[in-house]
Amino acid sequence: MIRPPRESLVRMYQRMQQIRQLEEKVYYLFLQGDMPGTLHLYIGMEACAVGVCENLRHEDYITSTHRPHGHAIAKGVSLKAVMAELFGKSVGCCGGYGGSMHVGDLAVGSVPAIAIVGGGVPVATGIGLSCKMRKTDNVVCCFFGDGAVNEGAFHEGLNMAALWDLPVVFVCENNLYAASTPIAQAVKLAHLSERAGAYGIPGVTVDGNDVLAVYEVVGQAVERARRGEGPTFVECNTYRLCGHSRSDTCGYRDREEEAEWKKRDPLLVMEENLTEAKLITPDELLGIKEAVAREIDEAVQFARAGQTPKPEDCMQHVCAEE
Numbered sequence: 001m002i003r004p005p006r007e008s009l010v011r012m013y014q015r016m017q018q019i020r021q022l023e024e025k026v027y028y029l030f031l032q033g034d035m036p037g038t039l040h041l042y043i044g045m046e047a048c049a050v051g052v053c054e055n056l057r058h059e060d061y062i063t064s065t066h067r068p069h070g071h072a073i074a075k076g077v078s079l080k081a082v083m084a085e086l087f088g089k090s091v092g093c094c095g096g097y098g099g100s101m102h103v104g105d106l107a108v109g110s111v112p113a114i115a116i117v118g119g120g121v122p123v124a125t126g127i128g129l130s131c132k133m134r135k136t137d138n139v140v141c142c143f144f145g146d147g148a149v150n151e152g153a154f155h156e157g158l159n160m161a162a163l164w165d166l167p168v169v170f171v172c173e174n175n176l177y178a179a180s181t182p183i184a185q186a187v188k189l190a191h192l193s194e195r196a197g198a199y200g201i202p203g204v205t206v207d208g209n210d211v212l213a214v215y216e217v218v219g220q221a222v223e224r225a226r227r228g229e230g231p232t233f234v235e236c237n238t239y240r241l242c243g244h245s246r247s248d249t250c251g252y253r254d255r256e257e258e259a260e261w262k263k264r265d266p267l268l269v270m271e272e273n274l275t276e277a278k279l280i281t282p283d284e285l286l287g288i289k290e291a292v293a294r295e296i297d298e299a300v301q302f303a304r305a306g307q308t309p310k311p312e313d314c315m316q317h318v319c320a321e322e
């Protein structure tokens with residue numbers, strides 16, 4: 001297994017803590033009625049976003065879904081900008097116009113999220129085509145859930161990316177459910193990565209709760225894409241340790257199944273891996289955790305102090321600018 005440099009390991013742990021702690025705080029604030037809109041939390045899936053984005057450069061891109069906070073933070077959108085967006089403030093990453101389901105910032109290659117299931121797939125293919133036509137070696141990582149793999153847009157996007165050898169890594173976060181629908185009721189295959197064969201591209205299944213495993217597998221896919229050899233389909237097996245959306249009590253899930261996955265919480269997995277390999281001490285981990293908690297408090301203060309967008313500006317950003 002590839003062992004990333006220590007600074008990379010520390011950054012991955014810090015990013016996972018940032019995502020986890022931001023979401024726990026946001027859930028609390030949301031239930032208090034401090035935030036407008038709706039909420040889909042990423043708790044339990046942090047290793048996917050962080051393991052993927054650790055392979056990316058600033059100039060690379062990601063596309064995201066209705067569950068986008070973790071993707072955006074992993075690609076480099078600041079905690080303050082994400083938090084302010086969730087509060088609907090002008091200093092948010094989308095000027096307060098987008099809210100939870102659209103966070104992102106093109107300035108760091110995080111395409112504002114697309115909440116239509118499967119909708120990001122053809123967009124990622126289009127960005128991949130742009131990267132290729134402009135003769136850059138930039139890549140696009142396209143996040144989507146298991147619910148997207150039966151959408152028409154998914155098939156069209158993968159087929160075209162495969163046909164034209166576009167630099168796209170398709171990252172399926174298979175958390176076993178699309179809202180309340182278990183994967184076995186939607187797909188006959190044992191592994192969604194088998195779908196890749198239909199498009200003539202490599203398909204890999206990886207433990208999506210092990211950030212180092214995701215980092216390694218996606219690293220190979222990103223390098224392949226940069227070399228101009230085309231897309232890869234990576235299936236990350238994971239689980240959301242929370243409801244589908246704000247009011248979901250998960251009545252369709254088995255409590256034993258939930259307990260089993262909780263033992264494999266991606267943060268615990270990483271803490272165990274790092275301390276067992278003596279790469280970091282428990283005290284250092286605690287220090288990172290506490291520093292992140294302070295960052296989250298600052299982000300909340302920043303967001304609360306922001307202004308809401310002015311009603312007279314509502315037509316701004318409606319049409320694409322040249």
Ligand SMILES: Cc1ncc(C[n+]2csc(CCOP(=O)(O)OP(=O)(O)O)c2C)c(N)n1
Nearest residue numbers: 067115116117145146147148175177178179
């Ligand atoms: C085309 C489309 N159909 C239905 C919905 C409503 N919807 C929002 S999230 C979701 C489930 C998505 O499941 P999955 O792709 O597995 O992602 P997860 O929520 O598990 O991360 C559905 C059906 C939607 N947003 N878009």
Ligand SMILES: [Mg+2]
Nearest residue numbers: 145146177178
């Ligand atoms: Mg799912």
